[in-house]
Amino acid sequence: MARVNMRELARSLGVDRSTISRALSTDKSHLVGKETREIIRKAAEAAGYRPNLTAATLRRGSSNTIGILVSDLENETFITVIRRVVAELGTPGQHPFTPLIGETRDSHQTSRELLDQFISRRVDAIISLASSDTDAEILSDATRYVPVILAIRKINGIKLPTATCDDEAGGAMVAEHFAERGHKVVCQIKGPTISATFVDRALGFSKACARLGVLECEPEIVAPNATTAAGRKVGEQVLSMRPRPTAVFAHNDALALGMLETMRSAGLSCPEDIALAGYNNTRISQLLSTPLTTVDYPVEEVSIHAGQATKSLIADPTNEWSSRTFEPRLIVRGST
Amino acid sequence: MARVNMRELARSLGVDRSTISRALSTDKSHLVGKETREIIRKAAEAAGYRPNLTAATLRRGSSNTIGILVSDLENETFITVIRRVVAELGTPGQHPFTPLIGETRDSHQTSRELLDQFISRRVDAIISLASSDTDAEILSDATRYVPVILAIRKINGIKLPTATCDDEAGGAMVAEHFAERGHKVVCQIKGPTISATFVDRALGFSKACARLGVLECEPEIVAPNATTAAGRKVGEQVLSMRPRPTAVFAHNDALALGMLETMRSAGLSCPEDIALAGYNNTRISQLLSTPLTTVDYPVEEVSIHAGQATKSLIADPTNEWSSRTFEPRLIVRGST
């Protein structure tokens, strides 16, 4: 694994290391004579020279890297936001920021370790799409070293720039829709309450139900994860409720999918026996046998705001940056 | 953004930098007196000391990091393999390897840039789940600096350790199944031919058709991407074929999903009007109104083999490591 460094390259060309450095940099190459620059570039290419970015980072104090924390790589909404934010920050090469992606799977331990890694590798900013309330401390701790931006999932009682969706409004929309359709007895399949997202969806839904005189079944149902598998499992609890709800609000599309599967196994049809709504408007939601009523997530706005906050804070960490909440939109389809 | 370094920490405690280094390391802390070690650990914690891993990497020559190249973060099979391989290599903290994930979206340019980044950041190994034939050169070039392992997608005519599925066999299985069901006129929705995966699936299917006397419609249909959107689009070409095929083999489940949607829009039902098979056995495939016949991908075996090859080559880059091909399995469901 032969590795040429600047010193050797310089020696072989009879110039100084600093000239090589300048010639190969994007922003200082104009300081080098055109001919010299070309010679150096060719020689570097020929020698298979690869700059050691860890050395550059050490020297420069910054790595041109951003850390992205995501709770679940199988969640389409997260992936869309990651892509959009990465595009906003510029592709590697053109723009300077290379994204480092780490998946937490909602493990506090993993979150802590990945945050440590990011900080220790001197990322220029951290964007968390994985924040749960239990991470409040480690995340605000991280801000002592590097700007931290939250997207999708906010944390209450912590002052960090955040781009998120008005989940309370989203939950309320679903409740209002159920009421309009004449449902009297309903229930929620809640996502894990460590995430403020799900707490807000639940709250918005419950408040609206109370206001509209719609009954929410007891006991409350909380899925351990916001996944299809979990939805399938807790779906059985829903079916055994008495009185049985005629409409169910699942806190995301994956949970709704699981619920749908359980219903199918039980020989129940949707929406005739039980109406069902999800959240996020993921691609599958419209491909199902019964297309799913769901809440469209303002992915675009959230991504752009998060990306711009990140850029601004990298440019100057003392910049003030406001948190913003964007509006969701109800999409009515065949399942309700 | 206050950052304490070893030197300052050492000064404040009246010990030498090297003692701090030893006390805080996992493998050399036994060289430090028990008391001193505890004092140092506490002080580091209190001061918010974060080791600068870029400096450590520079000094040590290796980063305890592996680069993972993936073509599409929305592809469930890739994500499953990533998770499995990461688990195989150990979680950060416990084990030494932190995964850096980069998405190429099948762009040669992006692949090249990410590879450069990985090499320049001195990753200890690169696992590519994104290899297309056009990347042959940059990938084998990368092996001059760091071990490169291919998973899922192999590249023909390049000698790299590879863990993949026997896609030719998988394609043949589908053709045989179609023949058994009595189909005489069939077609394929092929994935992009830059990936050997799809070339093999096509070849296996075509060979078996020829052998079994099943007619493949002309002209061949190749989707620009292996996504649902692309499947929906080329699906229209399929419907306009004359004679119209009675069975369609889509090269993955996402393409099949798109085809299914196009069929539904055209008022055709599956399998009555057209039978449909996919590939990968992704979770949605069994959740569809018409559960999809598909080919189960040997995810577990591929991941384990790739992970072990990676560990072995990190330990010693000169280790011989064989490529292996694992067997797929046909899953027959309602769509055929």
Add this chain to the structure above:
DNA sequence: CTGTTAGCGCCTTCAC
């Protein structure tokens, strides 16, 4: 436009 020089923060050999 190019060379000289110093040092980023860490780990490791060597000495005691």
Add this chain to the structure above:
DNA sequence: GTGAAGGCGCTAACAG
């Protein structure tokens, strides 16, 4: 069990 010292490869002052 601890200290001293050098250098990993690079960039940014400063000089010329």
